[in-house]
Amino acid sequence: xxxxxxxxxLLPSSPIAEKQAYTLNTHDKTRIDNYYWMRDDERQxxxxxxxxxxxxxYCEAQLAPMxxxxxxxxxxxxxxxxxxxxxxPVKDGKYWYHSEVRGDDEYSRHYRSSxxxxxxxxxxxxxxxxxxxxxxxxxxxxxxxxxEQLMAYxxxxxxxxxxxxxxxxxxxxxxxxxxxxxxxxxxxxANDSKTVFYVKKDLKTLLGYQVYRHVLGTEQSxxxxxxxxxxxxxxxxxxxxxxxxxxxIDLASTETNDTWVLDADQPNGEFNALMPxxxxxxxxxxxxxxxxxxxxxxxxxxxxxxxxxxxTIADKxxxxxxxxxxxxxxxxxxxxxxxxxxxxxxxxxxxxxVVVNKQGERMTLAFEDPCYxxxxxxxxEPESRSARIYYSSLxxxxxxxxxxxxxxxxxLLKQQQILGDFNADNYQSERLMVTARDGVxxxxxxxxxxESFKKDGTNPLFxxxxxxxGYTIDPSFSSTSLSLLDRGFVYVIAHVRGSEMxxxxxxxxxxxxxxxxxxxxxxxxxxxxxxxxxxxxxxVFASGGSAGGLLMGAVVNQAPELYCGVGCHVPFLxxxxxxxxxxxxxxxxxxDEWGNPNDAQFYDVIAAYSPYxxxxxxxxxxxxxxxxxxxxxxQYWEPMKWVAKMRELKTDNNILVFKTDMDAGHGGASGRxxxxxxxxxxxxxxxxxxxx
Numbered sequence: 001x002x003x004x005x006x007x008x009x010l011l012p013s014s015p016i017a018e019k020q021a022y023t024l025n026t027h028d029k030t031r032i033d034n035y036y037w038m039r040d041d042e043r044q045x046x047x048x049x050x051x052x053x054x055x056x057x058y059c060e061a062q063l064a065p066m067x068x069x070x071x072x073x074x075x076x077x078x079x080x081x082x083x084x085x086x087x088x089p090v091k092d093g094k095y096w097y098h099s100e101v102r103g104d105d106e107y108s109r110h111y112r113s114s115x116x117x118x119x120x121x122x123x124x125x126x127x128x129x130x131x132x133x134x135x136x137x138x139x140x141x142x143x144x145x146x147x148e149q150l151m152a153y154x155x156x157x158x159x160x161x162x163x164x165x166x167x168x169x170x171x172x173x174x175x176x177x178x179x180x181x182x183x184x185x186x187x188x189x190a191n192d193s194k195t196v197f198y199v200k201k202d203l204k205t206l207l208g209y210q211v212y213r214h215v216l217g218t219e220q221s222x223x224x225x226x227x228x229x230x231x232x233x234x235x236x237x238x239x240x241x242x243x244x245x246x247x248x249i250d251l252a253s254t255e256t257n258d259t260w261v262l263d264a265d266q267p268n269g270e271f272n273a274l275m276p277x278x279x280x281x282x283x284x285x286x287x288x289x290x291x292x293x294x295x296x297x298x299x300x301x302x303x304x305x306x307x308x309x310x311x312t313i314a315d316k317x318x319x320x321x322x323x324x325x326x327x328x329x330x331x332x333x334x335x336x337x338x339x340x341x342x343x344x345x346x347x348x349x350x351x352x353x354v355v356v357n358k359q360g361e362r363m364t365l366a367f368e369d370p371c372y373x374x375x376x377x378x379x380x381e382p383e384s385r386s387a388r389i390y391y392s393s394l395x396x397x398x399x400x401x402x403x404x405x406x407x408x409x410x411x412l413l414k415q416q417q418i419l420g421d422f423n424a425d426n427y428q429s430e431r432l433m434v435t436a437r438d439g440v441x442x443x444x445x446x447x448x449x450x451e452s453f454k455k456d457g458t459n460p461l462f463x464x465x466x467x468x469x470g471y472t473i474d475p476s477f478s479s480t481s482l483s484l485l486d487r488g489f490v491y492v493i494a495h496v497r498g499s500e501m502x503x504x505x506x507x508x509x510x511x512x513x514x515x516x517x518x519x520x521x522x523x524x525x526x527x528x529x530x531x532x533x534x535x536x537x538x539x540v541f542a543s544g545g546s547a548g549g550l551l552m553g554a555v556v557n558q559a560p561e562l563y564c565g566v567g568c569h570v571p572f573l574x575x576x577x578x579x580x581x582x583x584x585x586x587x588x589x590x591x592d593e594w595g596n597p598n599d600a601q602f603y604d605v606i607a608a609y610s611p612y613x614x615x616x617x618x619x620x621x622x623x624x625x626x627x628x629x630x631x632x633x634x635q636y637w638e639p640m641k642w643v644a645k646m647r648e649l650k651t652d653n654n655i656l657v658f659k660t661d662m663d664a665g666h667g668g669a670s671g672r673x674x675x676x677x678x679x680x681x682x683x684x685x686x687x688x689x690x691x692x
Contacts, residue, residue: 014058014647014656015051015054015055015058015647016647016648017035017038017051017644017647018037018047019034019035019648020034020035020036020037021033021034022034022036022037024036024577024580026580026597026598026603027600027603029603029607031576031613033577033641034644034645034648035640035641035644035645036577036641038051038637038640038641038644039635039637040637043629043630043636048637048640051640052629052636052640052660052662055640055643055657055658055659055660056658056659056660056662058657058658059657059658059659062655062657063657063681063684063685065688066684066685066688067684069684069687069688070677070680070681070683070684071680073483073680073683073684073687074676074677074680076420076482076483077479077480077483077676077679077680078673078676079419079420080418080420080422080479080480080482081419081479082417082419083101083103083104084100084101084102084103085100085101085417086098086099086100086101087099087100088388088400088413088414089113089116089118090378090380090388091116091380091381092144092380092381093144093148093380094114094148095112095113095114095148096112096113096114096115096116096118097110097111097112098110098111098112098113098118098121099111104673105128106128106131106673106674107127107128107131107137107139108127109123109125109126109127109128110123110124110125110126110127110142111123111124112124112170122170124142124151124168124170125139125142125151125153125168127139130155134157135663136156136157136158136159136630136663137155137156137157138156138157139153139154139155140153140154140155140156140163140185140186141153141154141185141186141187143186143187143188143189143196144170144189145189145193146189146191146192146193146244147193148170149169149170149171149193150167150168150169150170150176150189150193150216151167151168151170152165152166152167152168152187152189152196153165153166153168154166154183154185154186154187156185158630159628159630159631159632159663160630160631160632161184161185161206161632161633162182162183162201162203162206162632163183163184163185164179164180164181164182164183165178165179165180165181165183165187165198166178166179167179167216176216176217178214178216178217178218178220179220180198180212180214180220180223181220182200182201182203183198183199183200183201183208184198184199184200184201184208184236184237184238186198186199186237186238186239187238188238188239188240188247189240190247190264190265190267191244191264191265191267192265192267194215194216194217195213195214195215195216195267195268196213196214196216197211197212197213197214197226197238197247197262197267198211198212198214198238199211199212199236199237199238200212200225204583205232205583205587205588206632207232207235207236207588207589208235208236208237209228209229209232209236210225210227210228210229211225211226211227211228211236211238211249211271212224212225212226213226213267213268226262226270226271227249227260227271229251231253232582232588232589233253233254233588233589233592234251234252234253234256234258234589235251235252235253235589236249236250236251237249237250237252238250240264241261241264241286241287241288242286242287242288242336242382243287243288243289243382244264245263245264245265245287246261246262246263246264246287247261247262247263247264247267247271248260248261248285249261249271253589253592254469254589254590254591254592254593255279255280255282255592256277256278256279256280256281256282256592257281257282257283257284258273258277259273259274259275259283259285260272260273260274261274273314274292274313274314275313275314275315275316276314281296281297281298282296282297282303283295283296283297283298284333285313286334286336288336288338288382289338290309290310291307291308291309292307292308292309292310292313293305293306293307293322293334293336293341294306294307294308294313294319295331295332295333295334296316297504298316299325300325301325301503301504301505302325302326302327302329302330302331302503302504302505303325303330303331303332303504304321304322304323304324304325304331305321305322305323305334305343306319306320306321306322307319307320307321307322308320322356323343323356328347328348328503329345329346329347329503330345330346330347330500330503330504331343331344331345332344332345332346332351332500333376335376335379335387336382337379337382337383337384337385337387337405338382338383339357339358339385339405340355340356340357340358340385340387340405341355341356342354342355342356342376342387342405343355343356344375344376346472346500346501346503348443348502349371349431349443349495349501349502350371350372351372351373351374351375351474352364352365352366352367352374353365353374353376353389353403355387355403355405355408357405357406363408365389365403365408365410367391367393369393369394369395369396369429370429370430370431371393371394371429371430371431371445371475372391372392372393372394372396372474372475372476373391373392373393373474373475374389374390374391374392375389375390376388376389376390377389377390377400385404385405385406386402386403386404386405387402387403387405388400388401388402388403388413389401389403389410392416392476392477393429393475393476393477394427394429394445394446394447394475394476394477394491395424395427395428395429395447395477396424396477397415397416397417397418397424397477397479398415398416398476398477399412399414399415399416400412400413400414400415401413416477416479418479418482422479422482426449426450426451427447427448427449427450427485428447428448428449428450428453429445429446429447429475430445430446430447431443431444431445431446431475432444432445432446434524434525434528434529435524435528436517436520436521436524436525437520437524438517438520440497440509440517440521442494442495442496442497442521442524442525443495443501443502444492444493444494444495444525444529445475445492445493445495446490446491446492446529446534447475447481447485447490447491448485448489448490448491449485449486449488452485452486452487452488453488453490454533455532455533455534456533457530457533457535457536457537458536459488459490459534459535459536459539460487460488460489460490460535460536460539460540460541460686460690461489461490461492461526461529461530461534461535461536461539461540461541462484462489462490462491462492462541462542462543462686463492463493463494463522463525463526463529463540463541463542463543464491464492464493464494464542464543464544464548465493465494465496465518465522465542465544465548465551466496466498466544466545466546466547466548466551467496467497467498467499467510467518467521467522467547467548467551468498468499468510468511468518468547468548468550468551468593469498469507469547469593470498470499470500470504470507471499471500472495472499472500472501473493473495473499475493480676480679480683483683484683484686484687487687490529490534490535492525492529492534494521494522494525494526496510496517496518496519496521496522496525496551497509497510497514497517497518497521498510498515498517498518498547511593511594512592512593512594512595512602512605513595513601513602513605515594515605515606515609516608516609518551518554519551519554519555519558519609522542522551522555523555523558523559523562526540526542526559526562526563527562530562537562538564539564539690540562540563540564541563541564541565541566541567541686541689542555542563542565542566542567543566543567543569543682544567544568544569544571545568545569545570545571546569546570546571546572546633546634547572548569548571549568549569549570549571549572549573549634549639550571550572550573550575550611552566552567552568552571553568553571553573553611553642554609554611554614556611556620556621556623557609557611557614557615557616560618560619560620560621561619563621564621564622564689564690565621565622565623565624565685565686565689566621566622566623566624567623567624567626567682567685567686568623568624568625568626568639569625569626569627570626570627570631570633570634570639571611571625571627571634571638571639571642572634572638573610573611573612573638573639573641573642574610574611574612574613574637574638574641574642575594575606575609575610575611575612575613576597576603576606576607576610576612576613577612578635578638579591579594579595579596579597579606580597580598584635594606611642612638612641612642612645615642615645615646615649615650616649617649617650617651618650618651619650619651619652619654620646620650620652620654620656621654622654622655622656622685622689623646623654623655623656623657624655624657624659624681624682624685625639625642625643625656625657625658625659626639626658626659626660626661626678626681627639627640627658627659627660627661628660628661628663629660629661629662629663630663636660639658640658640660643656643658655689659681
């Protein structure tokens with residue numbers, strides 16, 4: 001695409017937002033926010049909607065020259081996907097469950113059968129029919145009753161993660177009249193197969209804060225609240241113990257966990273705390289038979305595994321140690337089987353599994369790629385002597401294995417099929433350690449196409465990052481990224497502080513008062529890769545979403561000269577104002593992550609990096625910003641305000657476009673093909689800039 005293809009001369013002028021000064025005073029410090037008016041909780045303000053539509057029109061016009069390229073990329077992405085596909089059946093109880101997708105269908109059909117051959121498959125749900133007529137549709141949780149004849153499923157049709165639960169009689173294929181609205185999406189059955197528990201949401205804060213008991217055949221208005229959480233810093237979830245003897249309420253804030261349980265055979269009983277709530281105690285607990293297994297940070301920063309009985313579970317001092325704490329190994333979780341347990345661990349950033357039998361003998365499951373992603377897959381049957389494990393790397397498509405827990409032998413059940421001319425041998429991945437400005441070594445995952453990689457500073461480079469909540473972005477295969485790799489891009493994941501890539505300490509050094517480390521790491525990785533010849537200094541692109549969007553916002557303020565183009569998606573950009581406002585959904589849950597700016601110390605910390613507050617008169621990269629009007633996690637007005645202020649202050653003529661999906665929420669577009677359009681848009685944006 002030539003420079004003339006991107007000429008701005010004939011394009012409409014960018015939307016200029018009206019400025020309405022709004023004064024914010026905190027700790028005797030005053031901020032003037034000229035775009036505060038863009039917040040509309042009801043999403044009905046005509047001026048707000050008109051400006052969003054104007055931005056969408058401008059974005060469409062500005063990017064029109066690259067539309068043919070976007071269409072080519074979309075067809076490439078779509079062309080790699082097997083249209084007729086199915087999951088590997090998994091046994092749960094008497095039946096085997098799997099899903100299938102066909103042709104151009106956006107969604108799956110869910111089935112069950114009496115054996116793994118699926119020859120007598122019975123359809124449970126056709127999500128395509130459920131989604132018909134909705135611009136957005138997401139299937140939440142599907143839960144089968146213990147008697148295996150009833151099914152509950154939840155759906156979200158707005159993208160705000162507010163789910164409605166429906167019930168179906170699988171035997172008769174009839175829908176029940178029961179309907180549960182404004183829920184978190186989870187449904188847990190009591191063992192009587194007629195009582196269910198669910199979490200109800202506060203429609204203002206969008207927090208799940210109440211657990212209700214519902215008996216089939218009754219109105220939701222008759223449901224009984226069995227638990228209410230008063231502390232708004234906690235998220236709430238429901239589950240069932242591995243042995244299905246307990247219904248579990250999981251409560252989690254950023255730095256503290258709490259668990260309440262109820263005998264699943266006594267649904268009319270009361271939930272009781274499993275142990276006293278203790279600030280700073282993070283744990284995950286499960287039960288099999290007479291033993292509780294607790295993955296805990298009690299006297300163990302990187303967590304250890306403890307066991308207890310019903311008599312000792314409430315007293316930590318009586319717990320027994322199963323797997324000790326290690327300074328260089330993070331214990332991430334445990335999967336329980338009758339005769340084995342499988343530990344999920346991470347050492348030097350790399351995931352691994354350790355099988356432990358009843359005699360205490362340990363066996364580590366090994367993988368060969370230099371960097372990869374692996375996770376425990378669905379294993380609903382604790383009596384099984386094999387475990388399903390999912391594996392993927394930057395060069396290896398997603399693969400599902402059955403692993404013999406006695407021998408460690410892996411049997412490949414299925415590998416993601418990539419249509420077209422894909423050959424894994426054409427690509428190379430690397431794991432690098434880049435030294436940041438404070439001397440800390442940052443893990444970096446790199447992949448490129450062998451024949452086009454020169455390592456002479458001529459390749460375009462695409463760098464991705466997240467770095468928050470302890471969430472680790474593992475290096476896994478992406479068929480969409482092939483469109484960049486095949487055009488000579490080097491694809492990079494910077495595992496910056498804020499994740500748990502190198503253990504709990506890695507997370508703690510990227511949160512609260514240490515948040516600047518995340519931004520420094522990302523910037524320093526870019527500089528190092530350019531210096532080492534992995535990328536052309538004039539062809540570096542970056543992207544991130546949600547908290548990764550905050551990362552992008554901070555990076556372009558602090559080092560805009562390093563990047564040619566940046567993608568910023570559902571981004572958290574107005575950190576200071578949001579964290580000062582408890583009426584905004586999910587704010588109170590975030591205090592342990594970012595700090596509470598009502599405390600002067602954290603006000604100053606956040607003010608120093610908050611992307612919206614630190615926009616200044618300087619040149620910025622070309623930028624593509626996207627959001628969803630109904631986003632329940634990062635409100636649409638954050639990027640809207642940020643773009644308006646950016647237009648006001650930036651001193652360059654580089655492209656700045658802002659696209660709002662008027663139907664979607666935080667997860668973006670729904671459906672397997674529609675979501676590819678968003679990916680194709682960003683890639684077209686970056687590729688076109690190479691020739692501008």
